[in-house]
Amino acid sequence: MEDRGRRIRIRVCARGRLTSFIHTPEPIMADARLHELAGTQDFHAFVSTYRDLFPDDVLTIRQPLSADQDVTALVAELAARGRHEMLVCEQVDGLDTPLVTNVFASRSRIARLFGVEPPHLFEAYQRRANAPLAPRIVANGPVLDQVNEGDAVNLDHLPTIQHFDTDRGPYITNAVIVAEDPVTGIANLSYHRSMRQARNALATSLHSRGHLWRMLQSAQQRGDVLRVAMVIGAHPLFMLAASARVPFGTDERSIAGGLFNAPLELVRTPRYGIGVPAAAEFVLEGTIDPAEHAEEGPFGEFSGYSSDRSTNNLLRVDTMMRRRDAWLVDVVGGPYAEHLTLARLPREAEMSEKLKARFPSVTALHYPNSGTHFHCYVALNQSRDGEARQIMLALLGWDPYLKNVIAVDSDIDISDDSQVLWALATHFQPHRDLFVIDGLPGSPLDPSSSASGTTSRMGIDATRGSTFDGIRARIGERAIEHARSLLAGLERGVPA
Numbered sequence: 001m002e003d004r005g006r007r008i009r010i011r012v013c014a015r016g017r018l019t020s021f022i023h024t025p026e027p028i029m030a031d032a033r034l035h036e037l038a039g040t041q042d043f044h045a046f047v048s049t050y051r052d053l054f055p056d057d058v059l060t061i062r063q064p065l066s067a068d069q070d071v072t073a074l075v076a077e078l079a080a081r082g083r084h085e086m087l088v089c090e091q092v093d094g095l096d097t098p099l100v101t102n103v104f105a106s107r108s109r110i111a112r113l114f115g116v117e118p119p120h121l122f123e124a125y126q127r128r129a130n131a132p133l134a135p136r137i138v139a140n141g142p143v144l145d146q147v148n149e150g151d152a153v154n155l156d157h158l159p160t161i162q163h164f165d166t167d168r169g170p171y172i173t174n175a176v177i178v179a180e181d182p183v184t185g186i187a188n189l190s191y192h193r194s195m196r197q198a199r200n201a202l203a204t205s206l207h208s209r210g211h212l213w214r215m216l217q218s219a220q221q222r223g224d225v226l227r228v229a230m231v232i233g234a235h236p237l238f239m240l241a242a243s244a245r246v247p248f249g250t251d252e253r254s255i256a257g258g259l260f261n262a263p264l265e266l267v268r269t270p271r272y273g274i275g276v277p278a279a280a281e282f283v284l285e286g287t288i289d290p291a292e293h294a295e296e297g298p299f300g301e302f303s304g305y306s307s308d309r310s311t312n313n314l315l316r317v318d319t320m321m322r323r324r325d326a327w328l329v330d331v332v333g334g335p336y337a338e339h340l341t342l343a344r345l346p347r348e349a350e351m352s353e354k355l356k357a358r359f360p361s362v363t364a365l366h367y368p369n370s371g372t373h374f375h376c377y378v379a380l381n382q383s384r385d386g387e388a389r390q391i392m393l394a395l396l397g398w399d400p401y402l403k404n405v406i407a408v409d410s411d412i413d414i415s416d417d418s419q420v421l422w423a424l425a426t427h428f429q430p431h432r433d434l435f436v437i438d439g440l441p442g443s444p445l446d447p448s449s450s451a452s453g454t455t456s457r458m459g460i461d462a463t464r465g466s467t468f469d470g471i472r473a474r475i476g477e478r479a480i481e482h483a484r485s486l487l488a489g490l491e492r493g494v495p496a
Contacts, residue, residue, distance in 0.1 A: 034115045038260055041235050042142070042279040043329060047100060050086070050112075057109060059085040067094045067161040067170065075102050075332045084109075084337055092328075095159040101330040103236055105337040110345065113236060122349040122365075125259075129244060129346070133257030135264040141278025144267055145324040153200045153320045158232075158282065159328040160196065164300035171195050171299055173331040173339075175204070176231040176242040177315075178253075179215050180274055187275065188212055189242040189252035191343070193333075194230070195296050200317045202230075202284075203296035205310035209444075211248050213311065220290035228288060228315065229274040233281030233329030238264065244346045271318050281326040285319035292316075302343065302372050304335040305447045340369050351376075351399060359391050366414040373443065374403040377414040382463050389435065392459035401443050406460045423462040426470075433461040 036049045051058045059078070065071060071089060078085065084105035092099050104110060107118045114124035148154075160170035172194040180187045188211045194204040206213045212226075219226040231238075241256035253275065256264040266275035269285040276283045297308035332338045344367050352365040355378070364379040376395055382388055388407035395405050408414060408423040428434075435458070442455030449455045464470070489495075 034112055037113050038115075038237060041238070041260060041262075041265055041277065043100075043233060043235050043281060043327065044325070046235055047086075047088070050109075054109075054112070057085050057106070058088060060088045060090065062090050064091045064093060065089055067092050069162055069165060071099060071101060071161055071330065072163045072332055072334070072336075075105070075336055075338070078102075079105075079336060092159075092161065095161070095328060096157075097159050097326050097328050099159070099161070099328045099330055101332055102338050103329070104239075104331070104342040104345075107341065107345075110236070110240075110341070121345075122352040125240075125346065125349040126353045128258045128261065129241075129255050129349070131258045132251075132254035133260075133263045135251075135253045135257055135266045135275060137275060138265045138267060138278050141265065141267045141280075142323040142325075143276065143278060143280040143283050143321050146322050147270060148320045149270060149318060153317050155196045155199060155202070155317065155320075158196070158284075158320070161328075161330065163333050164306065166306040167299050168297055169195055171333070172202070172230075172232055173333050174232055174239070174329050176234070176239070177204075177212060178229045178231060178274055178276055179212055179226055181215070181249075184249075186249055186251045187253055188215060188248075191242060193296070193299050194315070195299075197294045197296075197314065201294070202315045202317065203294035204288075204313050204315050205296060206288075206313050207311070207444075214248065216288060216290055216313075219288075225287040225289045227272040227274065228286060229269050229272070229276045230284040230286075230315070231276055231280050232283070233327060234277045234279065235260075238277055239342065240346060243343055245350060269319060269321070276321075279323075280321075281323055281329055283319075283321040284315075284317045285321070286315050286317040288313055288315050300334040301445050302333075302335055302339055303445055303447055304372065307445050307447070309444055335369070335372055337369055340367075340372060344373055347399065347401075351395065354398065355391065355394065358394065359387070361387060362391060363410040364414055368415075368417055368420075370417055371404065373401040374446065376402050376405045377420050378405060378407050379410045379412055379414050380407060380463070381410045382465075385466055388461045388463050389459060392461070396437065396440075396457045396459065400441060402457065403442065403446070403455055404458045404460070406462055408462050409464055420462070424460065427464050427468065428460060428462045435459050 033053055037046055087102040089099040111118045111121045116124045160172055162170045175192050175194045176189055177192050178187050178189055190210055190212050192204045192206055194202045197203040216226045237259040238256045241252045241259055244252050244255045253264050265278045267278045271285055292314040293312045294314040295312050297310045298306035301307040348367050355362045361380045361383050366377045368375055392405040392407055396402055406420055408420055412423050413419045436456055438456040439454055440457055442449045444453050
């Protein structure tokens, strides 16, 4: 089940044919305190405020849980019931901290961070992300409550859990690695799955086409190591900023400032002076030597398959920092809503903005969870034949993860898979409305891609087209309103 927000279906009769489209009202603030969710950079304060405002959207588990898959199993069972509450686990065996997860599983919850309703989330995100604010260095912060360096570092004291039976072991799924350019000081933020390799070392994968990998290659050319900090747990807006897809040389800490509408407050790490969120839960400081490697994986990835594709890098930890009252902020891996939405939402927002700027006929864009990162639906008011194909080609060219795009008319609710499949069933002719492009670079985590990582891509035009002849079956408004009134009465206990 995916959030649809408030939508009103409007029907217009023209030339004897009924046409309907979806109208989305302007955003409405659900509570005057919503601004407090983004008015703090402290994860604890965020959870406290959110729980006060939306108690039914936070599920607290007080019974003891195993650190071996129990948390993922809870999220999976909730999802099977169409539920996506933020999950607070107070007792997880072997952890000296509470665990919070599933924060990003609901688009309604994310929209509340921006004070809007779900249909306006992309615009709200882009508006703030396009107004970055440089971070501010502060002298102190909660993450400096406890600092261990050198021989005092012991990663056995870092809380981790096992997410899937097929994982190599317990993993850090919320590891944001921060690396600063040694000349400009501009930082790169990116997520990297990591697992304990030794008392003071982690095995991690850096994504061989990512910006951090590029910085590691530059360090190798200088004959140097890459100095990094790993942030494990911070405010959700910082986590979203770390997912932003921006050009190399853009400091995502400034994007975080834009999302907060205030400079991100940073403290310097003790040894290498890297700027990290002052209110973070845990921070590890260390180095990655391009010549050192350690095996990691398999790990349950967004595709729904366990993957051992990895750069197998080794991060040696020199400093461990933490809040005195730290929580483990976990991101559920695999094909679950949290993992998919956190990684995908900034990209969706960017694609939506670019498409609508270039093609004014586009009304909505959606990457369904059912397609992991590989499918996209686009709705449009097609003004001429071939326009849907042109839009799909643009999407497939802009987003390297996409394999399949389905274009539909604007009256189709693209947040509902069943409506898109209905449009596909009734409007699409395979011999006429499909195109395939082969030999393009794709995601290295796509289990169906070639050994070199290439993939083919497909566009499906499920719009009605100018020659389509059909009138949708409908129920009259009087009957609909009568049915709603009857059901509402039954729900209140009034006899029908």
